[in-house]
Amino acid sequence: MRKLKILKSLIDFIFIVYSFMVPFLAIGIPLIFFVTEQGSFKIMGLDFNVGTSIISKVFVAIFLLVYVLVYNAIYKFRVVLTEFVRTKMFSEKVITNLKGTGNLLLISGVLMIVARIGLKLTTTSTINFDFGIGAHYLSICFGLFFLVLSEVFRVSKELKQENDLTI
Numbered sequence: 001m002r003k004l005k006i007l008k009s010l011i012d013f014i015f016i017v018y019s020f021m022v023p024f025l026a027i028g029i030p031l032i033f034f035v036t037e038q039g040s041f042k043i044m045g046l047d048f049n050v051g052t053s054i055i056s057k058v059f060v061a062i063f064l065l066v067y068v069l070v071y072n073a074i075y076k077f078r079v080v081l082t083e084f085v086r087t088k089m090f091s092e093k094v095i096t097n098l099k100g101t102g103n104l105l106l107i108s109g110v111l112m113i114v115a116r117i118g119l120k121l122t123t124t125s126t127i128n129f130d131f132g133i134g135a136h137y138l139s140i141c142f143g144l145f146f147l148v149l150s151e152v153f154r155v156s157k158e159l160k161q162e163n164d165l166t167i
Contacts, residue, residue, distance in 0.1 A: 001085075002131045008081040015078055018071045025068055029061050030077035054088065059118035070139070090157040098150035106143030112136035 033054075083094045093123040113136045 004081070004084055006043030008078075008085060011074065011081060013080055015071075018067075018074060022068060022071050025064050029064050032057050032061050032064075053122060056119065056122040059115045059122060062111055063115040063119070066112050069104050069108040069111070073101045073108070076101040076104070090153060090160055092157075095150050095153050095157065098146050098153060102146030102148075102150060104143070104144045105139050105146060109136045109143060112139065130133050 079097045080094050081099070083089070083091055083097075088094065116136070
């Protein structure tokens, strides 16, 4: 149980840090479409060159939207951890939130890849594929892991109910 409390504390900290960033994203996403000059900025180690074309602005908005999706996934994972602390492992709330977390992480990983390729195409007219371990690939892997985990919990819940009914 101590490890679970450490994990919950860590996820709570990450959620609080992201909570400070989300209002800026909510303001920044629509604001990107009103900027008429070409500019560059840096978010979490990634350089963005926002051109004047609407396509490059859409890709930057998609990339910023990914962070909102990850924020929502972290929130759903916090709910799961809260249920685990309450020792309600096989509740429907756990299963739906694990599935929601997996879907959000999977979508955010795919959108991150699309936005990155789109930004490279619109700003430099080149496509570079890197097959290292990046945040987008890890997001897809964790999304699939959470989907598998939700399925495992669903089957376990059914087996637990079946076991409770036997004499």
